[in-house]
Amino acid sequence: MSVKIRFFARFRELLGTDVLATPAPGMTLSGLVKDVAGENKEGYDAIFDEQGAFREFVILMRNTKRVDTADAEKILVTDGDEVAVFPPVAGG
Amino acid sequence: MIAIQKEDVDIGNLINDAKQRGMGAIVLFDGIVRDDDICEMELESYEEVALRELEQIASDAKAKFGLLSVDIIHRIGRLAIGENILIIIVGAGHRKEAYEGSRYIIETIKAGVPIWKKELRKDGDRWVPGEHPHGCGMGKN
Numbered sequence: 498m499s500v501k502i503r504f505f506a507r508f509r510e511l512l513g514t515d516v517l518a519t520p521a522p523g524m525t526l527s528g529l530v531k532d533v534a535g536e537n538k539e540g541y542d543a544i545f546d547e548q549g550a551f552r553e554f555v556i557l558m559r560n561t562k563r564v565d566t567a568d569a570e571k572i573l574v575t576d577g578d579e580v581a582v583f584p585p586v587a588g589g
Numbered sequence: 590m591i592a593i594q595k596e597d598v599d600i601g602n603l604i605n606d607a608k609q610r611g612m613g614a615i616v617l618f619d620g621i622v623r624d625d626d627i628c629e630m631e632l633e634s635y636e637e638v639a640l641r642e643l644e645q646i647a648s649d650a651k652a653k654f655g656l657l658s659v660d661i662i663h664r665i666g667r668l669a670i671g672e673n674i675l676i677i678i679v680g681a682g683h684r685k686e687a688y689e690g691s692r693y694i695i696e697t698i699k700a701g702v703p704i705w706k707k708e709l710r711k712d713g714d715r716w717v718p719g720e721h722p723h724g725c726g727m728g729k730n
Contacts, residue, residue: 505635
């Protein structure tokens, strides 16, 4: 299984962008982001709190649709998914 | 025209192109890089999503306020002080709808469209914090 994780803004600076991952079957969205973000402690700490939960302000998308971070532990990733992780937006 | 692009646009041409029979008012919003003691501004977007959401906002604004035309151009990349960041041109039958439609569009963009700004400063760079920390402005679409 192959998926792509896209980080933006500060998260991109810490973790890179368009990161390809090959998670095992049964991997959750939350687990996937933890695994990839775990490559860089500062990046991980920017996204997850001390209990390993998504920080309140983190925004998550799966295949360009917003996902509640609270649901990310229940959603399984599937082959070809594109997952995006980013901080609050500041356009305009 | 709905676009996310590096290049600037000719606002005068856009206004001329927007004019049509039955239109009595055009409101222009031009967000520019303010001199907050910065060197430059750098913008990035999740382009596929941001463009889709700008198109949705334009469509919603037309329906909600009875607008006759909407143009939204959001720029990305490095911009100098005084450069255009976001241009919104709204045309309507009367000024009330045009002003209200323009305000709706800018506030909805700021609430949820995935675009970020970074101030490039002599004393270090700084990501501009969002005004909507939960990022819920656009719902889950």
